[in-house]
Amino acid sequence: MTDQAERRAGARSQPPQQATPIWRDPRTRAIIWQVLILGGIIALAAYLVHNTLVNLEARSIRTGFGFFEQEAGFAIGESTFIDYRASDSYGKAFAVGLLNTLRVSLIGIVLATLIGVVMGIARLSSNWLVAKLASVYVEVMRNIPLLLQLFFWYGAISFLLPAVRDALNLMPGVFLSKAGLQYAVPVGHPVHPWMGLAFLAGIGGCVLYYRWAKKRQAETGVEPRLGLPLTGILVGLPGLVWLIGGAPVAMNVPEFGTFNYQGGASVTPEFLALLLGLTFYTAGFLAEIVRAGILAVPHGQTEAASAIGLRRGQVLRLVLLPQALRIIVPPTTSQYLNLTKNSSLAVAIGYPDLVSVANTSLNQTGQAIECISIMMACYLTISLTISFFMNWYNRRIALVER
Template sequence: MADQDRAIHVPPRPSPWNDPKIRAIIYQIVLIAGVVALGVFLVSNTLTNLEQRQIRTGYGFLDQEAGFFIGETLISYDAASSYGRAFLVGLLNTLKVSVIGVVLATILGTIIGIARLSQNWIVARLASAYVETLRNIPLLLQLFFWYAALTNLLPASDHAAEFGLNIFLSKEGLRYPWPVVEDAHIWALIALPFGIAGAVAFSRWARARQMKTGRQMPLLWPSLVIIVGVPLIVWLMGGAPSQFEIPEKTKFGHDGGAAVTPEFLALVLGLVTYTASFIAEIVRAGILAVSWGQSEAAAALGLRRGPTLRLVVLPQALRVIVPPMTSQFLNLTKNSSLAVAIGYPDLVSVANTTLNQTGQAIECISLIMAVYLTVSLSIAGAMNWYNRRIALVER
C-alpha cells in the first residue's frame, strides 16, 4: 500500500535512453563529432591536394608585387604595389559604390514609393510599371545592358556630349570640373563635423527650451545654416580659393577635371535603379501601415499637412520601414560584387585577378567573405541601433 502511494507521487526515473536531458547531450555530442569529422576530412583533403599542386598556403603573398594595373583608385596604387594594397584599393572601391548606391537608391526608391501612392492615376501607374519591370529582371542582366549601352551607344570621346557647365559624357565615361584642392578645402572638410555637432547641440537646446517654455524654435533652417556655415567660414578664412580644373578638349577627347569610368556609371546606375524598385515597395508598405485614423487625429488637433507627415505619420512609418530597408542596404552592398562581371575593380574583381595570378584560392575567397561579413554585420549593427532608438517604447 505504502509502496503504491509513493509510486504515484514520485514517478520512477526514466531510463537513461528515454531521459530528454541525456538524449539532448547525446545528440549534441553526435553533431559535434560529425562536424569535426567533416572538418578533418575536408582539411586533410585540402592539405594533400595543395601539397600535390605545390601551392603554399598562408597570406604571405599579400606582400608580393601585384603586377596588374587598376583603372580606378581612391588611394595611390601602381602595378609595383603589393597584393595587399590592391585588396585595399578594391575594398575602398566597393565601399564607394555601396555608399553612393545606398544614398541614391534611398532617394529614388522613396520618390517612387510615394508616387505609387499618388492620387494621380497616371503617376501611380507609371510608378508601378517601373517597380514591376525592374524587380522582375535579374540584376546581372541589367548591369550587362547598362554597360553595353554606355560603351556602345554613347558618342566617342572626341565627340563627347556636353551638358553645359563643362560636364562631358562619352564612351570613356563622365568628366566634370573639380576644384583644385588647396589647404583651405581640407580645413573646410575638417570643419564639417564641427558644423554637424553644432547643429545637434542647437536642436538639443531648442528641444529643452520647448520642453520648458512650450515655445517652438524653427529647427531646419538654423541647423542647415550651422552645418554649411562653419565650413564656409573656414574656407573664407583660408582665402576662398575657387579655382576649378576644367576638362579640356584634346586630340583624343577630354582631359583634366575629375572623371568616372563607364564601369562605375553602369554599376551605380544598375544597382540604384534595381534596388530602388525594392525600396519603393518598402516605403509604400510603411506608409500604408500607418492607419488613416492617425492622420485624421492629427488634423483634428489642428496640425497642418507638413507637421502631420513629419511628426505623426513618418515616425510611425519608419518603424515598419527600417528593418526591411536594412536588408535592402545589405543586398545592395553584396550585389556590388557583381562588378566583377563588368570589370569595375571592386574587392571581388581584385580578388579574382589575384586568384588567377597566384592560385591562392582559399586565401582570396576567405578574404572576400571576411570583408563582406564584417561590412554586413556592421551595417546590420548600426541599423539595429537606429531601429532600437526609434522603436515603440511601451510602458
C-alpha cells in the first residue's frame, strides 16, 4: 500500500471532530455577557424611571419643562449679554445663569493658564528668591480648600476696600470700592459691530501669518518676527474701521449718584471674589503641571540648544516648551474641567451662576428633577466641549511617527 493510500485509510479511521459548544466559544460568550449586562442596565433604568413617575403622580408633583415659559418673579443681580428682569421667564433666567457660569469659567481659564505658566517656570528659576516665592505660592494655593479661598477673597473685598463714597480712583473713569469695580465704556455707535467683525478678521489674519512664519522658519531657518506683526494685525484692522467710521470717542463714564455709581459698566464683588479664587487656586495646580512637563524633557535637549548659541529664553520657548506641551496638555485638560465645575461654589458667596439660578427656580416651582437635569446637562455639555477642544489640540501637537 502506498503512503497516500495509508494516509487516506488513517483519515477514515479517525473519529470525526465534535463541534465546540456555543457556551465555550470565547467570542460568543463575550457577546452574550454584553447583551445580558446591557439588558440589565436598561431594565434598571426603566424601573427607576417608572418608579419616579409613579411617586411624582402619587404626590401630585408636576413634571415637564413647561415652567420655562412662566414668569420667574425673582431678580438676578448680574447678567451677561442679556437684559434680564424679574418679569422674564424661567428659561431666560437659566440662560443668564449659564452665561454667568461661562463668563467666569472662560476668563478664569485664561488667567489661570497665564499665572500657572509663569509660576511653573519661576519654580525652575536659578534665582533662589524667585524659586522659593513661587514654591510658597504653589503650596499655599494647593493646600487651602477652594471654598475657604472664596470666603477669603469675598471678605477681603468687603472689609478692606473703601466705601462707595470713598472709592479708589485707579485711573480716569475706573473706580474700585466695596460695591465692586466700575469703569467707563464707549457709548454705543453703529461702527462698533463692524469693529467686532474686523477684530475677528484680525484673528484670522494672525493665524495665517503665524502659519506662514512657521513655514518660512522651517524652509530657511530664520525665525520671522511675531510680536509686532501680530499685534499690528489684531489692533490695526479694528483701528482702521474705527477711523473710517468717524473715530467716535464718546465714553459713558460712571458718576456717583445718591447711593452708588450710575452709568458705565461694573463688576460685582461676588464676581471678583469668585474669579480671584478660581484663578489663583487652579493656577497653583497648573504651575506644578508646567514644572513637571519641563523637567520631563531630557536635559540633553537643553545642552544641545545651548551649544548652538541659543539664549535661555530661546531655549525655553523654542526647545523645552514645545516638547513639554505633549506632557502638559492632558493633565491641564483636567484642571480646566475642575475650574469649570468648581465655579458651582459661587452659590456660597452669592454670585448668580447656573447653580444659584437653578436652586432658586427649584424652590419656587418644586420641579427638582427638571432643574437638576438642566444643571447636569449644561455642565456635561461644557465639559465635553472643553475635552473635545483640548483633545484636538493634543492630537495636533503630538509627535508624528513614521
